Amino acid sequence: MSKRTEKTIVDIAEELQLSVSTVSRALNDHPNISARTKERVKKTARKLGYRPNALAAGLRNNKSKTIGLIVPRISMFFPATISTIIQNKLQEFGYNLIICQSNDSYEQEVALVNTLYSARVDGLVVSTTLYTTDFSHFDVFRDNNIPLVFFDRVPKDYNVKVIKGDDYRGGYIGTTHLIEKGCKDIVHISGPLTCCLYSDRVAGYKSALQEFKLPFKKSRVFYQELTKENAWQTCEKIFSQKPYPDGIFASNDTTAITISEYCRSIHLRVPEDVKIVGYSNDPRTEIVSPAVSSVDQYPGMMGERVVAVLMEMINGRQTAVPRYSQEIIPIQLIERQSSAGKVKAGKKKLSLS
């Protein structure tokens, strides 16, 4: 039932007995064409089901006025928030946004890159899957000078512009905060190391421990997709034998909130028995009881920088195919009840600024 024949401006011109160039100019709101003719042309275009030929439009002005965005999952706070910020900012420049989710599947990401390329977007913004280590499916954008910007989950050695949070510092600050509050045995729950933001946070965790002369134990770091189910299972493992950790630093808030729920289920008190810090400052951290401390990534700032860089590329003020260049967005720790406690006297003074 969905068979359709594509109509061109030639069909519109024939129908209205106008020249093709008049129809073309009418469709493009040329000032020399009368309002009445423009209206007739547009009405007929609608009637015939004419779709502006993106190919021809591309040759004429290189603009579809649409940007593509690929994120892992829109159900997660951080990508959902930053998608909306990017969309609102793009709108100020007259661009629409189409959003695709990779569901953390490399194969889906590859397919979506091709879909968005065929949809003739003017630029592509990407936060990769957890498992993307080969980036050659993005070559088609690079090779054709179509602006390409990565944020949050970014490549490490692929020549593009990347905008990311200060994940090393986030790992360092989250861990240091727990140490400052008296924790001596801190578990870290990380995403997979294929995704460089997690390896950066692990590095920050490690150097905080070293700075305070606490041992780094491989058995105290867990790598996993940071889902609720995985968090629960990992808690079962962690709390199946003593000694229990006195602090847990989780690389996302779903995990941190689930740890808190688990602790309640086995009658451990948060923060008295176990202190918890999460990552991303998801609004849920504020509504749970106790409220969960978290590392905030300034999604507003990150989204605005993504659009600013993209627009500089689109407008030719910055090359669309840069060498690798990294822009780091700051982070801040938001302290809440889950990690509350007295700073012990006589401890080494911390400089968190």
Place this chain on the structure above:
Amino acid sequence: MSKRTEKTIVDIAEELQLSVSTVSRALNDHPNISARTKERVKKTARKLGYRPNALAAGLRNNKSKTIGLIVPRISMFFPATISTIIQNKLQEFGYNLIICQSNDSYEQEVALVNTLYSARVDGLVVSTTLYTTDFSHFDVFRDNNIPLVFFDRVPKDYNVKVIKGDDYRGGYIGTTHLIEKGCKDIVHISGPLTCCLYSDRVAGYKSALQEFKLPFKKSRVFYQELTKENAWQTCEKIFSQKPYPDGIFASNDTTAITISEYCRSIHLRVPEDVKIVGYSNDPRTEIVSPAVSSVDQYPGMMGERVVAVLMEMINGRQTAVPRYSQEIIPIQLIERQSSAGKVKAGKKKLSLS
């Protein structure tokens, strides 16, 4: 910097000294073409930056294998969840999904319909803005027999297929539950009546009150965009004068959770002083304390039906341009602590089934 010249299969054929038909068949994985030739053609296509011409592809097989989805906001639980369900289901049929958010702006919705039409999607799935009452911007899909399905927020008098929750019954059940728990003065906080799902829920609220001989008072119903800020302000209004309501039924969970927070801030106990029921069964209702009762809309079932109907249209087993037809997805009340209480003896027996 982003200037690009579009390459066609003619360029590929010239570069490789092959016939155009060989190139075309190689790109389409025709069995008569050798693997080696296919690889050479595809490599050259990549090198030249060839984009499959969607227009030509459309003429050939009418399929871009991409579906467009427009939702109000992906940061909301219900649209985010159903988007993912639709995407996963579409993938089984070999279709990709591109998602756009209208941000509840009619103008953005109009622009996005055109963007997705120009991107040559094979079908369009829509949950409208709160304020869409004129649906003529969707005519371009209808007029060209491109499958179009609405869900959740749907038109009332526009000839399309709509799949929606049982909002009348949701309003009825949410209210009846509060009455059953002893409430006699129930406030309802609704979205704007321009969106028919809210008017259906108000109608359900009204008929529950009537059935139990409780007065319906216009002053006890509030219409607003269901944001946290609006919920807080409405609470300030509601609780600025006595008598306080003993039950509040909110048309989303953000509102229900905020009401609970507000009650705590003025030392009212939930559920003892005020009982609360929300709508959508957002996972946040489970993690707050007290947990919030909510009307679940079975997003899984709704998403699966959307894809099933869309695929029937795409495969021609159902007309792409139906008369108005409505499919209703059931709802269920999830009882939690926020509306707990004893059923009073001697009250009229309820039939909630």
